[in-house]
Amino acid sequence: MKFQLIQQCGHARRGRLTFARGTVETPAFMPVGTYGTVKAMKPEEVRGTGAQILLGNTFHLMLRPGEQAVRELGGLHRFMHWDGPILTDSGGFQVWSLSGLRKITEEGVKFASPVNGDRILLTPERSIEVQHALGADIVMQFDECTPYPATEQQARKSMELSARWAARCKTAHEALVPETRGGASARGLGPQPQARGGQGLPLAVLESPSALFGIVQGGMYEGLRRESLQRLTETGFDGYALGGLSVGESEDERLHVLDAIGHGLPPDRPHYLMGVGTPRDLVQAVARGIDMFDCVMPTRNARNGHLFTHAGVVRIRNSAHKTDGRPLDERCDCYTCRNYSRAYLHHLDKCKEILGAQLNTLHNLHYYQNVMQRIRAAVEGGDYAAFVADFLGSPEGGQASPAVPA
RNA sequence: GUGGCCGUAGCUCAGUCGGUAGAGUCCCAGAUUGUGAUUCUGGUUGUCGCGGGUUCGAGCCCCGUCGGCCACC
Numbered sequence: 001m002k003f004q005l006i007q008q009c010g011h012a013r014r015g016r017l018t019f020a021r022g023t024v025e026t027p028a029f030m031p032v033g034t035y036g037t038v039k040a041m042k043p044e045e046v047r048g049t050g051a052q053i054l055l056g057n058t059f060h061l062m063l064r065p066g067e068q069a070v071r072e073l074g075g076l077h078r079f080m081h082w083d084g085p086i087l088t089d090s091g092g093f094q095v096w097s098l099s100g101l102r103k104i105t106e107e108g109v110k111f112a113s114p115v116n117g118d119r120i121l122l123t124p125e126r127s128i129e130v131q132h133a134l135g136a137d138i139v140m141q142f143d144e145c146t147p148y149p150a151t152e153q154q155a156r157k158s159m160e161l162s163a164r165w166a167a168r169c170k171t172a173h174e175a176l177v178p179e180t181r182g183g184a185s186a187r188g189l190g191p192q193p194q195a196r197g198g199q200g201l202p203l204a205v206l207e208s209p210s211a212l213f214g215i216v217q218g219g220m221y222e223g224l225r226r227e228s229l230q231r232l233t234e235t236g237f238d239g240y241a242l243g244g245l246s247v248g249e250s251e252d253e254r255l256h257v258l259d260a261i262g263h264g265l266p267p268d269r270p271h272y273l274m275g276v277g278t279p280r281d282l283v284q285a286v287a288r289g290i291d292m293f294d295c296v297m298p299t300r301n302a303r304n305g306h307l308f309t310h311a312g313v314v315r316i317r318n319s320a321h322k323t324d325g326r327p328l329d330e331r332c333d334c335y336t337c338r339n340y341s342r343a344y345l346h347h348l349d350k351c352k353e354i355l356g357a358q359l360n361t362l363h364n365l366h367y368y369q370n371v372m373q374r375i376r377a378a379v380e381g382g383d384y385a386a387f388v389a390d391f392l393g394s395p396e397g398g399q400a401s402p403a404v405p406a
Numbered sequence: 407g408u409g410g411c412c413g414u415a416g417c418u419c420a421g422u423c424g425g426u427a428g429a430g431u432c433c434c435a436g437a438u439u440g441u442g443a444u445u446c447u448g449g450u451u452g453u454c455g456c457g458g459g460u461u462c463g464a465g466c467c468c469c470g471u472c473g474g475c476c477a478c479c
Contacts, residue, residue, distance in 0.1 A: 032441065093440040315436085
């Protein structure tokens with residue numbers, strides 16, 4: 001992986017990530033495909049929304065179907081028929097989300113499998129091994145996603161554990177990527193994403209050493225965040241992520257952490273804000289130096305009839321849309337908005353029809369990519385601050401502004 | 407004609423020993439941030455078929471009546 005900084009506007013950055021499998025324009029949003037699928041979408045549809053990279057999950061794929069099965073079937077890319085880059089989460093988020101089913105020790109985390117109750121041990125080494133077996137283009141360090149709220153003492157303990165695990169992940173990763181790393185990674189492969197046939201995939205895996213990202217923890221404490229970053233940069237990573245956010249804290253707290261740490265991240269590496277967020281979160285985080293995002297919000301909310309539009313949030317389930325013949329978002333040119341009425345989407349949602357989830361997800365992903373496109377254009381335009389002010393003042397940037405039909 | 411069973415929320419039904427009614431669904435609204443999500447949370451809705459009686463008090467007990475279903479003549 002290669003990261004190229006194209007333009008900067010304040011702390012906002014316009015960049016490009018180059019992988020053997022393709023290029024990612026940043027700031028970028030990565031749809032979440034936990035189980036090797038972006039729920040309700042075919043990969044071609046996801047690609048059609050403008051997405052250039054997906055997120056997959058170590059924990060879930062390790063349990064089912066198992067990383068060896070995926071490896072034998074040609075790696076995650078071929079398995080799920082997505083030929084672009086994939087970032088895999090390490091399982092660190094499940095340390096938080098499955099908190100009732102696990103026990104943390106220095107060695108790693110013991111989980112009770114949510115699939116069948118089996119006891120499994122996930123260590124930094126094991127997580128890296130699994131991510132390599134899956135064929136990830138970006139491998140995330142195994143971390144503990146610090147719960148919220150946490151006392152400074154708890155956050156410190158958690159951050160220090162994540163930092164030690166980060167170093168172990170680096171060692172494990174390097175053992176699996178013997179070749180020269182960094183600039184040589186994209187050697188001779190160019191940025192063509194179209195390996196359509198798929199025959200070339202195993203080869204591509206071999207010739208594409210994956211990147212390893214470290215994760216900054218430290219809860220809501222500025223000092224701990226800085227210390228975490230310091231430790232990570234001493235170890236050295238291909239990219240730096242901010243973890244432990246969007247776990248229940250307020251927007252103010254989130255922005256406070258970003259203000260404290262965002263622009264202090266190594267400038268020559270990509271900056272990834274994990275698990276965030278709402279459209280206004282994205283816009284604001286870019287202003288603080290973030291290049292990459294992932295979030296389940298557009299996909300999960302779509303399945304629940306919570307749709308993002310240029311005019312703000314539309315809860316398509318609400319009876320107000322029952323007889324509304326207008327498109328969901330008049331300023332959107334996605335397949336859903338071009339061909340269907342709000343009344344029809346409302347109908348599908350009420351009937352719990354599968355197509356409703358599909359059309360809604362397609363739109364939300366399209367909208368998110370559209371926001372990213374506008375963000376990138378705004379950075380290129382040279383007045384990102386104006387864009388932020390404009391966006392936050394508009395219905396789509398509002399805290400919670402349901403678009404009530406006239 | 408005789409006997410039995412059943413009438414409770416828009417729908418399907420529960421309701422103990424008599425203490426002025428609940429569930430699911432539907433409907434209305436909300437939540438969702440590195441997916442344990444086709445998920446979760448909250449809310450509205452009653453002539454307890456109708457009329458009498460007993461009782462301090464009846465969805466429940468008694469009488470009558472209307473409607474539906476079943477069995478037998």
